[in-house]
Amino acid sequence: MKENINMDRYLPRIADKVLAFKLKTKGAILVEGPKWCGKSTTCLRQAKSVIFMQDTETREQNIALAYTSASTLLDKTPPLLIDEWQEAPVLWDAVRNEVDKRNIFGQFLLTGSVSPLNESAKKEIHHSGIGRITTMTMKPMSLYESEDSDGTVSLKALFNGESAAAVSDRTLQDYAYYLCRGGWPKAIGLEPEAALEQAFDYYDQLVRTDFANAVSGDYSQETLQRLMRSYARHLSTSATKALIRKDLGSESFSDKTFDRYYEALKKLFVIEDIPAWNPNIRSKARIQTTPTRQFCDPSIATAALGLSPQDLIDDLKTFGLFFESMCDRDLSVYASSLNGRLYHYRDSNGLETDAVLHLRSGQYGLIEVKLGRQSDIDSAAEHLIALSRNIDTSYMKEPSFMMVITAKNAAYTRPDGVHVVPLACLKP
Secondary structure, three states, rough: OOOOOOOOOOOOHHHHHHHHHHHHOOEEEEEEOOOOOOOOHHOOOOEEEEEEOOOOHOOOHHHHHHOOOOHOOOOOOOOOEOOOOHHHHOOHHHHHHHHHHHOOOEEEEEEEEOOOOHOOOOOOOOOOOOOEEEEOOOOOOOOOOOOOOOOOOHHHHHOOOOOOEOOOOOOOHHHHHHHHHOOOOOOOOOHHHHHHHHHHHHHHHHHHHHHHOOOOOOOOOHHHHHHHHHHHOOOOOOOOOHHHHHHHHHOOHHHHHHHHHHHHOOOOOEEEEEEOOOOOEEEOOOOHHHHEEHHHHHHHHHHHOOOHHHHHHHOHHHHHHHHHHHHHHHHHHHHHHEEEEEEEEOOOOOOOOEEEEEOOOEEEEEEEEOOOOHHHHHHHHHHHHHHHHOOOOOOOOOOOOEEEOOOEEEEOOOOOOOOOEHHHHHHH
């Protein structure tokens, strides 16, 4: 497989429109997300001036100025991008104060790859920024953004009651490659061998250097690697922390150590678990609240386990769980442009759905993920219909659509109303 994308061409991000809108609604925007996901590049497209706080030539000067004369540092043409602002946490209050003084929207863009800040940095911040600074989170690229999805099926159209009809030429081998390559902008357009190496580079840098910036106290690289491998083995499941700890195979890995490492990975946006959905249902079933375990990009899991695309083809059970993770990544990206959020649902009666895309308007779609066996698709459709019938519509709306996302070639709407859609056909 050879990519044919011009490396000098900016591939539009779904975050572009989201960011442009937010600039019209608040004085400052904090753009968070994992390293390498494209935050700075996306913000630079809309900024008129920029301060790179980690630039080796100006870092010390800019930090000193932030503490002695922040208003001078911020006196640049808006929107001003302050990249990796957390290098000088005092800038948070300075930006907030400038927003109050100017009383104009769209003044500042702040980017950061660690959240929340450590305890010493928090002490330098005295105001929340509410009403002045809003937040948006970026993720690695979806298949639509990397131009690996043709976008012939729109989620917005499904919410509006339209049917699905399209054909994709993507193969199972293509999806295995996309999964291991990940959505890292630097990987898009490279030769396959070089593209696949980017996820391993991300994983190695995380273990060797980046994790140290987020974890409290000392840490062991070997222990971190063991934890991430265990997390990868439980990808797309609702494994409890106790189960993940048990999988680590060591009694020395205490609850306290697990929580410390887990919270550090969350600060770095490496882990982005999918929360449980809590609808009004007719039965007395107990809704399970454990989140679905996910990385921000499934390629982190393949890198942690040392898997190649062929390894996934040879192990379809693992492939199916990792494919679900890639679907969750893309659906989360698409949800951001629809004023929505992604959830999962499982209850004690056995009803479940891999994903629920719930919009601010109250509309929602029920989604299952299957690689493509017809029997699996039929079973998934039955589960979706059973869940939809159990929702108490006297308290909430009926689902706007039900969909099974697959790695097959055809998108269509079944006689029972359930849409079957290849992931490489989806767009917001």
